[in-house]
Amino acid sequence: MTRRPDNGNGGGGSGKPLSPATRLVTAGRVPEEQHGFVNTPIYRGSTVLYPNAEKFLHRDAKYTYGTKGTPTTNSLEVAWTELSGATGTVLVPSGLAAIALALLSCLKAGDHLLVPDSVYRPTRNFCDSVLKRFGVETTYYDPLLGGDIASLFKPNTRAVFTEAPGSLSFEMQDIPAIATAAHARDLIVLMDNTWATPLFFPPHARGVDIAIEAGTKYCSGSSDLLLGMVSANDRCWRELRATFDTMAICAGPEDVFLALRGLRTMKVRLEHHQKSALAVARWFASRPEVARVLHPALESDPGHAIWKRDFTGASGLFSIALKPMPDKAAHAFINALTLFGIGASWGGFESLAIPFDCSAFRTATKWTPGGPTIRFHIGLEDVDDLTADLERGFAAMKAIV
Ligand SMILES: *Cc1c(COP(=O)(O)O)cnc(C)c1O
Numbered sequence: 001m002t003r004r005p006d007n008g009n010g011g012g013g014s015g016k017p018l019s020p021a022t023r024l025v026t027a028g029r030v031p032e033e034q035h036g037f038v039n040t041p042i043y044r045g046s047t048v049l050y051p052n053a054e055k056f057l058h059r060d061a062k063y064t065y066g067t068k069g070t071p072t073t074n075s076l077e078v079a080w081t082e083l084s085g086a087t088g089t090v091l092v093p094s095g096l097a098a099i100a101l102a103l104l105s106c107l108k109a110g111d112h113l114l115v116p117d118s119v120y121r122p123t124r125n126f127c128d129s130v131l132k133r134f135g136v137e138t139t140y141y142d143p144l145l146g147g148d149i150a151s152l153f154k155p156n157t158r159a160v161f162t163e164a165p166g167s168l169s170f171e172m173q174d175i176p177a178i179a180t181a182a183h184a185r186d187l188i189v190l191m192d193n194t195w196a197t198p199l200f201f202p203p204h205a206r207g208v209d210i211a212i213e214a215g216t217k218y219c220s221g222s223s224d225l226l227l228g229m230v231s232a233n234d235r236c237w238r239e240l241r242a243t244f245d246t247m248a249i250c251a252g253p254e255d256v257f258l259a260l261r262g263l264r265t266m267k268v269r270l271e272h273h274q275k276s277a278l279a280v281a282r283w284f285a286s287r288p289e290v291a292r293v294l295h296p297a298l299e300s301d302p303g304h305a306i307w308k309r310d311f312t313g314a315s316g317l318f319s320i321a322l323k324p325m326p327d328k329a330a331h332a333f334i335n336a337l338t339l340f341g342i343g344a345s346w347g348g349f350e351s352l353a354i355p356f357d358c359s360a361f362r363t364a365t366k367w368t369p370g371g372p373t374i375r376f377h378i379g380l381e382d383v384d385d386l387t388a389d390l391e392r393g394f395a396a397m398k399a400i401v
Contacts, residue, residue, distance in 0.1 A: 020083060020199055021267050028079030028260070033071070042257045043070035067248040076260050084198040085205050086231035090244040091251040095194060095214025098228025099123050100130070102210045103161070105243035106188045106236060109135030111158035116143040116173060117364040118166025120192055124361065140364040146174035150181040157185070162208070163192040164201070165303060168356045168375055169367065170294040170319060172303025175310060179207025188236060198231075199267060200313035209236045217347025218315065221262045221269050225255040269349075269380070273316030276386070277378035283387050284320050289394055291370055294319040316378040317346055319356070321369035329400040330355055330372035336396035339381055339389040346377035351386060
């Protein structure tokens with residue numbers, strides 16, 4: 001007898017759809033196909049053998065070749081699709097590869113693309129280099145435009161890229177308003193949803209056609225893998241899957257296995273990151289050295305109302321703007337920290353702090369925070385230990401200012 005949870009949308013069982021917390025545990029696992037073992041193991045393979053010539057000619061099998069998927073990748077694709085409310089998901093070797101694939105799946109030469117000025121900087125680089133070379137024109141827009149984005153539509157506009165909150169600077173975008181304006185013109189809406197994950201922002205239910213997440217961050221949760229997810233709704237799934245198959249940018253089996261492991265505990269980790277990050281953000285807000293905390297879940301944040309309306313949670317990543325002071329004072333603050341690593345990426349169990357300055361690459365808006373800016377990722381350490389460390393940082397800063 002097969003005992004399976006009813007993962008459908010109320011088609012059977014109690015009639016009530018399973019909550020995301022339960023789906024994280026059950027989705028993409030079929031123990032009876034794995035000799036009863038709880039987890040799908042790492043399948044490594046290029047060749048898939050067929051029982052006869054006819055089946056080979058027609059590729060008549062669930063798995064046809066290593067680049068097109070294995071039971072390991074299928075487990076995570078099925079789980080992510082269920083969690084995201086998508087039609088399908090593909091797994092690629094990094095978050096940036098996910099962004100590139102998503103854009104290549106829906107654009108062609110002569111198209112015009114809209115991208116928020118607050119976008120993850122390597123996305124901007126991809127648009128300004130590869131997309132430009134292949135004849136796609138990009139216009140950067142003020143991330144706060146909302147439905148007024150329609151004023152930037154041109155006859156050849158094909159897609160609107162979004163990211164909420166903005167990278168480094170945390171501007172909150174009104175995704176439903178942008179999606180409504182874009183869909184009225186039959187444009188495709190893409191979103192980099194790495195900050196919230198589908199747990200805290202269900203992208204497709206909010207009007208996003210193609211959603212991108214860097215699994216490198218919270219799905220891993222341990223800074224030990226690189227992975228990207230691209231999920232699409234009915235409208236965009238066929239082209240996305242076809243582009244993925246054509247390019248064969250497939251994720252590595254160990255990384256997918258580790259991501260499946262991370263997925264099962266993603267909700268408890270994210271809730272802890274959220275709680276600790278909010279506590280540290282509030283602590284920063286009370287400090288005289290800090291001009292502003294950039295965190296949409298803080299009541300004082302300009303994006304708070306939109307965050308509250310559209311999101312069900314916040315992750316562990318936010319920034320602060322210091323009062324006017326020399327950069328070297330901010331650097332002394334960071335250098336004095338012992339519990340915060342200095343490095344790119346985030347989403348692991350460990351806390352991080354990096355200096356940043358958006359003014360060098362913004363083109364549609366002005367970045368004028370007034371003083372030096374620092375981005376923090378709050379890990380799973382004890383909050384009092386973290387604020388004691390940050391006190392040390394402020395003491396080192398005071399020695400310079
Ligand atoms: C880290 C990140 C990515 C890229 O993920 P990688 O796996 O490091 O390539 C994309 N978007 C956002 C918002 C990110 O923070």
